[in-house]
Amino acid sequence: MKTKDNTVLITGGATGIGFALAEMFVKSGNKVIICGRREKKLEEASTKLPRLVTRVCDVTSQQGRESLYQWIEEHYPELNILINNAGVQRSINLKAGTQAFITGDSEIDTNLIAPIYLTMQFIPLLLNKDEAAIINVSSGLRSRPSARMPVYCATKAGLHSFTESLRNQLSDTNIKVFELVPPRVATSLGREDDAVSGGIPPSAVAEAALKALKEDEYEIIVE
Ligand SMILES: NC(=O)c1ccc[n+]([C@@H]2O[C@H](COP(=O)([O-])OP(=O)(O)OC[C@H]3O[C@@H](n4cnc5c(N)ncnc54)[C@H](OP(=O)(O)O)[C@@H]3O)[C@@H](O)[C@H]2O)c1
Secondary structure (H helix, E strand, O other): OOOOOOEEEEEOOOOHHHHHHHHHHHHOOOEEEEEEOOHHHHHHHHHHOOOOEEEEOOOOOHHHHHHHHHHHHHHOOOOOEEEEOOOOOOOOOOOOOOHHHHOOOOHHHHHHHHHHHHHHHHHHHHHOOOOEEEEEEOOHHHOOOOOOOHHHHHHHHHHHHHHHHHHHHOOOOOEEEEEEEOOOEOOOOOOOOOOOOOOEOHHHHHHHHHHHHHOOOOEEEOO
């Protein structure tokens, strides 16, 4: 897969791994569009990286996803890479009833339904490009589920399964399907505040992704 002269959409691209990917794609000579819910975070990202194009979008909202697609189709029809990166992570006590599960951010809607929907929405646009890619960001926890984050781990296992089916179904097309599988990364994932938890730097994940893209290594397991 070429690594320059692409037009890339990164969901959840204002922070963490998504922003590191955005930075790397911009520096490598690509046009990058990022989206997320918090306008302030998008503004901070474009202050750091003025060439970024930003768009407020909640990927769990059907209306939000449709208007994102229509806006891209109108303004950036050359888009040829979709990165499903937006994600949320929660600690859920399975012994404490359903209240925590049914309130707050939905891991199932964000981490599983949104990437499935966006993938299906964007496939027709990607099919008419010389070269295109879909990169789904799962997690090492897809195959090593933790007790503390049972729903998160289930969504990542589901996204892994979906990505394999997608790759098989698109194998006779121009669309290459990648799965980025990070280990623990130093971002604010799962935190109410902006504090960053321990792990490898997001830039290391972005570097591994670029290298794998260049070499058509579809399963990108970052150590
Ligand atoms: N950090 C790790 O250790 C780790 C390890 C493996 C995999 N991952 C995966 O990597 C991806 C990025 O996570 P991260 O670690 O970089 O954490 P992060 O900095 O919290 O990034 C998550 C991004 O997703 C966006 N987002 C969340 N819900 C959204 C929604 N409904 N609509 C649109 N955007 C939404 C957030 O922006 P808004 O809140 O402004 O919407 C944020 O920019 C996730 O899929 C995560 O599961 C992370």
